[in-house]
Amino acid sequence: MSQDSRHGKWAISSSEDDDEAIPLSGATTSQPRRPAASSQGPSQAATVEVKPEPAHTPVSSLAVGLEAGRPAATNQLNPSKYETGPSLAGKRKKEASDGSGWALSDSDDDDGDVKGKSLGKKAPPSPKAKKPKVETERPPSPYGRLYIDDPEDFFESSFPCLSDTYRFYLNKVTGLDRKYNSGALHIRDILSPLFGTLKESVQFNYCFDIAWMVKQYPSEFRDRPVLIVHGDKREAKARLLQQAKPFPHIHFCQAKLDIAFGTHHTKMIMLWYEEGFRVIITTSNLIRADWYQKTQGMWMSPVFPRLPAGSDERAGESPTFFKRDLLEYLASYRAPEIEEWIRRIGEHDLSEARVYLVGSTPGRYVGSDMERWGHLRLRKLLNDHADPVPGEERWPVIGQFSSIGSLGLDKTKWLTGEFQRTMTTLGKSSLRPDTPMHLVYPSVEDVRTSLEGYPAGGSLPYSIQTAQKQLWLHSFFHRWKATATGRSHAMPHIKTYMRASPDFTQLAWFLVTSANLSKAAWGALEKNGTQVMVRSYELGVLYVPSAFNMKTFPVHKSPFPVSDSAGFPVPFDLPPTCYSPKDQPWIWNIPYSQAPDTNGNVWVPS
Template identity: 55%
Template sequence: MSRGTGSQQGSYGKWTLSSSEDECEDQEASSTGKVKPSSSPPPQYHCSDARKESYKRKSHPLKFEELPGKEPSPAKKPKTDREDSGWCLSSSEDEQKSEKPGKSEKEETSSKGKLQKESRRSPDTQEKYRTPSDAQDPWDVLQAGEPFRFYLTKVTGIKPKYNTGALHIKDILSPLFGTLVSSVQFNYCIDVAWLVKQYPQEFRDKPLLIVHGEKQESKARLHEDAHPYENVRLCQARLDQAFGTHHTKMMLLLYEEGLRVVIHTSNLIRDDWHQKTQGIWLSPLYPRLPEGSSSLAGESVTNFRADLVAYLSAYNSPSLREWTDIIKQHDLSETRVYLVGSTPGRFQGYEKDKWGHFRLRKILREKCSPIAGVESWPVIGQFSSIGSMGADQSKWLHSEFSESMKTLGKGVKTLPHSENPLQLIYPSVDNVRTSLEGYPAGGSLPYGIQTAQKQPWLHTYFHRWKAETSGRSRAMPHIKTYMRLSPDCRQLAWFLVTSANLSKAAWGSLEKSGTQLFIRSYELGVLFLPSAFDLPSGTFPVKPNIYSNKEDSAGSFPVPFDLPPERYTGKDRPWIWNIPYVNAPDSHGNIWCPK
């Protein structure tokens, strides 16, 4: 079989393009009768074109055919070890059973520690509601996340020890964490039927408000999907700006015992909670304030409650005004993170500092103290999608955006970008090819060739996705994180986990000679600062291996990838979803031929 190709020369090798889509179509036709279709049904909900292509290729994979005289690629045959290959596992997490017996009441009491107040559940009840494949007591999971309460999502298909301290959505919604009264789910991509099933049976008829950004046909489809559930209401986020999205991922969970806020990076679809690396910040259980409390009671040192109310108020929705009242009735004083959000619009004056990268800049300027030598500390960004940055780095990346990211206290000089490196972590083609999902994992990395061709300069900043110490190198990241790290990787000035990818739409861009900030999308994240955790050094110690049991790692921040970041080699290319990859098979022996 011959393959005619054309190519685009980039900063890291070539993007190989098929000379004709007929080849992909021929392979698809020839695969009939040879390929066992995946059980994954096509999505019934709105998603990106990249996601749609991913679902198509999972359902109708195209098998790799070796070229004459070509040595087989080591990735042609997928692993069959059930611990390492998630493709061989059950397609339904409901079918998995926990084999760990419940703890005795005495053991349970000692494991709760200071988290005992978060639930009044008996050990028998805890065992009843243990989530699928959960080999760890939920109180141990919560305690492992202290004091940061930052967690990764469980991944199917990796060794169980690497899911230690990780959470599934069923864990978060479990009765172990509270007796649910009602909830709100904010998200971009939503499978209503799947979401309802993640709630335990006794909570599935509780009031559920879904905040979305769908319009026209996709809005009608979402309403149709929600119609069978009488308890589900929909709230459409206002999106007046072209190319804007409702990208925020948050849960508000009201319990009989109090209130909890969850800010995370996962869409409300099965794939995002199955074999991807995602981030979660889980708040403490916020108790209700006593009747007659002052309006100032219950606020945290990070002003989290007021900022959350301001964010919800920006929707201008009667449904969410009910929730701002609920939030004001609870004590959020234990919160140690800062809220960093984006809302669509054009902002001037003091409003400009409320959202986007100017919001981050304001907090870093006012709440951080200068650190000796910090000027040379790199900013590290990690994301799953990339917008148009402009013709060169001076247009946005190394002007307004970098200035915000490099702020740390007042009066700190910013070095030229050549002396203050920016390191961007984005999966390479090989990262995707050898992942648990294979090429279809690239459906959650929607960087398109049309954008990539306009900014080859950006790829000189790229570093590979590498998480071997956490056993997650093959679980493609959908998490988005930004941080300022010392050159020796031992100290962290700040850390942000957010829904915001690397784009002007998410972070905002200046207009009118810098007097106005223009944002297209809704985004939300939480910022960790050492001062809020009473660290006199002004930095977080960094945990080099987040699964290490060494005592000296206690209190260290669990950065979710290997340090230092590994720069692309000359052979590495960034994953671009809408071009073919036919010269090497993925971990399931398939190729990638998008239409």
Template identity: 55%
Template sequence: MSGGVSKVQSQHGRWTVSSSDEEDAEPARQTGGPFLLTQSVRKDYVSDSDETVVDEEEFGAADSGQGSTASSTHGPLGSGHSRESPPSPRASAARKIGQEPASNPIKTEAPDPGRQPSLALKRLRPSSESGWGVSSSDEEPDTKAEARQVKEELVDQRSPGPMKKKQRPEGTDHHYPSASSAAAWSPKPESDGETLDKWDVLEKAKSFGFYLTKVSGIPAKDNCGALHIKDILSPLFGTIKASAQFNYCIDIPWLVKQYPEEFRTKPLLIVHGEQRQSKAELHGDAHPYPNVRLCQAKLEIAYGTHHTKMMLLLYEEGFRVVIHTSNLIRDDWHQKTQGIWLSPLYPRLPEGSSESAGESMTNFKRDLVDYLTSYRSAGLGEWITHVKQHDLSETRVYLIGSTPGRHQGNEKQKWGHLKLGRILSDRASPVANPESWPLIGQFSSIGSLGADETKWLCSEFRESLATLGKSQRSLSSQQVPLHLVYPTVENVRTSLEGYPAGGSLPYAIVTAQKQPWLSSFFCRWSAKLTGRSHAMPHIKTYMRASPDFGELAWFVVTSANLSKAAWGMLEKNGFQLMIRSYELGVLYLPKAFGIETGRFSVHQGRLPDCQVSEMSFPVPYDLPPQRYSSKDRPWIWNIPYLHAPDTNGNVWAPS
């Protein structure tokens, strides 16, 4: 294609973009044309974009737009004012794509239907390291990153409860206690007048250990039971002796500040996937903190990422595992829908315990050791030892991990979608008429899935997820309905963050153009019952629901988006499973929670609601999923949206 404009027509609208030749070009130096707005692309966005643009069939594909997404000043929904963005801190999560930031975002006045918004923008000086597209080289591209600006935290920082329920002394306040007084805490009533006892909420939610993150700018009742990172790291959950943080996008100064002051000098290991200059910058960011050590994850297959998001917390009282979906940057814990699995507090085993001691019915301990061992890093040796020294027998979830490699033989079913399929075959309960039980996938990024649905999505991937017990392994998988929940343009436009929320949803036009068939599976993001319809999802969930959506056969929360890089792709006629990235999630099966029917009932409401039944699973968005209408379009992050301002009066004009 040479110049001009290319168009993609589907039943869900027409997308108009520059031709691929133009997308390949450097950001223009001359005047005219859209340029970068205030903020550049965050590294996690680049990560997911790499998944979407490049797979094993596309190493020679063109870059999908040398430049970053548009952004702007923005405030809470309905705030009536904007906040100027402060300069980005020097941090691994705040590295710039360009050499200097733009300072004048597109801001519309009261909408005038007859007037196009101005494109008066400050232009960036191009850099050899700019751009978020993927090179055609087999060498892993060195993507530069910029986090959204770190501002003073606005969310409610109070903890939801202690490690154990104990008698609370009267008269104690709601602030963080010292490590020695973790039991002496009493929650303060929420600002809307409801008395929501977070201690009791934590006790109820222990049934599943599944939480959402707190969202700033929504009613307090809709944050009932939700957690902020400061809650997780507070003394109420344990007296931290050391911790390990596994993540993709990491702002080290911000992360250190999330720990209570008394824990900020405790040993902290950060496991990352940075390379070359990005790695050097991360080391520079860590230098002021002598307690921080870095461990680089090996990424030996091109375009893989270290996308896992996990915390390992060693306490004086025991050990805890937290598997979640948030990057370690401020914006991911501010106004997005994120998911968390919080383990029980694991006690230390007696000295001299056997290797098999402390195992759960889900083999979680063995699988966690296998996952950590897959890094082949001496730096993780002590954490493998910590896992082995604790009793993880109370764990009720199954670990579903991905690790880079071409896995064969017995190793093949230890990872990715084949691991999920194996557990569903071995442990899930069969259902009547399984072909009528739909699969639901919900994610924040989409990979290149092939020319049609048979290439991966509705073949090997759906076959793994459609399994329910050995008797129904792969039975009628082609008939199982599939619903894919992904935000529309309108979802993003009307969100709390407005268009900048789309920077966390990096579905690229170069990928969308190749798979217009995917739109027939799309459903809108809708979370009215949890009060989070306007908090865009960075959470990733997968589930199998009954025909009336009132029950679940299983549920997964994970870091893995809908991509072959994350879940794996069969090669050599099924002889091996090729995975590019590190990913981690947990699988909930009803029988592991003592539900003999083999089905979770579905709870729809605040998550988790203070009155929720212990065995009613708190689904984070509305069921049944709502199919796209003929007017709905999936959010594409690297095309302009100038026709209507967002909730904060801004438009979206990527370069």
């Protein structure tokens, strides 16, 4: 079957169906194959174990693989070939060898779409096949200078210069000019003793490399208790527990995932200090690749002080009811391991929080409970706390994400129906305008010319099986361009949603979240709109101008180096750049062999 569209022509097997999870062994071969799903036996070169959870597909530590690490070895003169296994349905976790592996993450699909993990291979330039050789070296820099893991000035040795107005930060990216990392944070900075004297922590996430995570804690805190909240089951859970065996201070809490194809996708860090309590809500997995050359975002709270002894448990609330909503979100896990953290939070003063919490938890909800989670939660907040703006019908919605689920046979099934109604809500106005919607998602050229090259596409798991069913979606797509933040070549793993003025100088609201563009993450109405079904755990924070005593947020056009500007630091360029007729959205399980990437590689799914 072939599909033509303005943004690409693809050929796939007519037997491929994204309603079935198709396992793949992860075999590598010396010859490229068509990107049809297959059920091959394991290769001598590489074997991948899978579990049938197709919504997200991490491989936290393959010696060679894909979510963002590096090619095994590259040759700038002779393109290397990356033969990929495109249709992995599950996820695999394994200890990394010094962070040199790649992993896949954040593939979002709500109806069992086929997702894949790719195994890289260095192919010699001669036509004669040779046995693949696994290397652990970093590729040469495409910009003419060598990378080193931890430059001396990469991690803060003094309190970093941060903008406290919004407390929204980007991550540090290896390979960028120094000014573009000023005011950005690495996980080592977040866990630094400069931010507090750590007693215990909890890490909510989707994908983990335990050994790497432990190394990010400063030596003086490295044996402090850590609770890991995850969604792994069966074999994946066993592998995660195996990773932690050398670390007796690590304990686990398994999130309940009772609805098919749901995932525990929330990415949150809670830190309990001698000085108080802090929350960080981020978009990064706990693997090295996610903190290396990707664009990520986070909200980091101030240190919340302890309440006076004997205070009412409802004391210390913020005007945004952040404390109440955080406690409600944690209670939704129904997990005894989290009860102690619920008690601790109750003992702290969270009144300085100026953001609203927007979470998703798995379930089917009716009545007033429909507005507790997912996009209906966002709709409720925008209805109650956002202010109408003049000419709002001309204020476009902008969505930016790293993965896409099945959204229906046409745009009205979900995207421009219930989802757009949520995104266009501004106060109690009855106006529900059919406003423009700009969706920012990297093109093939964006990926090809990125710092990582084609392997960056492993964190952008939009599959051919999904794409060919929703060609209508691609007319909404805009390029990933981020010149103001220096991150045009650092592919996005961040997810943001906002409402902008027609001239893109003002924002009516801004959201940073773990939620990609999928019904699994945001929820979908059922039974004639009387019920909403949510599959996954997600978490984000909503910025509304009224919480900052503003009418709208001015857009900060040049957020680096950090300043005290009142402008909001949008992480990509506005206005968004629409795809040209020659642009194609990145599809991760079809070949790209016509033009090598910045590291001299081509991409050939197997």
